Amino acid sequence: MEMNVNPQQAAAHQKDGLMGVVFASLEKLLNIGRANSLWPLTFGLHCCAIEMMAASASRFDLDRFGAGVFRGSPRQADLMIVAGTVSRKMAPRIKMLYDQMPAPKYVIAMGGCAMWGGPYQYDGQYAIIEGVDRIVPADVHVPGCPPRPEGLIEGLLSSA
Ligand code: SF4
Structure with a gap:
């Protein structure tokens, strides 16, 4: 059976709210945003830092998970990746930046x-x-000497 559909009625139907409206609390939205846009503080201390840099380069592309912008300042950062050996001399600086x-x-x-x-x-x-x-509370531990970039990405995803 063939149906005749009035184009004006069809257009009106598209505006009746059936397009999908999502209600969410502001806190939920903020948390989704935070989880998907982590800003790491640049903190390479030793050889592990090379793997951390590799994770953000083109082959592993940390940007896929919204964490590719490494900050040079603690003021906009919400993630500290301590990559490498922590010397006693460096410890007070790590604590201060945290x-x-x-x-x-x-x-x-x-x-x-x-x-x-x-x-x-x-x-x-x-x-x-x-x-x-x-010195500071670590939320996620990524084992290895050094861990590969995939390990760091796994750690990032488990913390998000
Ligand atoms: S864990 Fe191994 S690779 Fe990483 S900083 Fe220490 S010695 Fe270097």
Whole structure:
């Protein structure tokens, strides 16, 4: 059976609200935005930083997950990726920069050094902090020496 549809009626039907309206609380929307636009604070300390840089380059393209803009200032950053060995000399700077980041903020400890001291943890060592957790609270740990960029991306997605 063939139906004759009045084009004016069809146009009116498209404006009756059936196009789909989504109601959400402002907080929910903000959280979706935050989860999909993490701004990492540039913090490469040692060899793991090379893998972190690779993660943001063209092959792995961290921008796909909204986290490709590394900030040079703690003021706009909400994620600190500690990539590498944390020396005692650097520790107060890490703490200061973490304190300057606005809340909510997150920390990823990337690699064995940032997690527990890595190959520099041995009896009598005095130069290395054995885990960045001793200075700032790490939310996600990405193991490896070094972890590959895929590992960092996995850590990022699990924290989002
Ligand atoms: S975990 Fe391994 S690769 Fe990463 S900073 Fe330490 S020594 Fe370098």
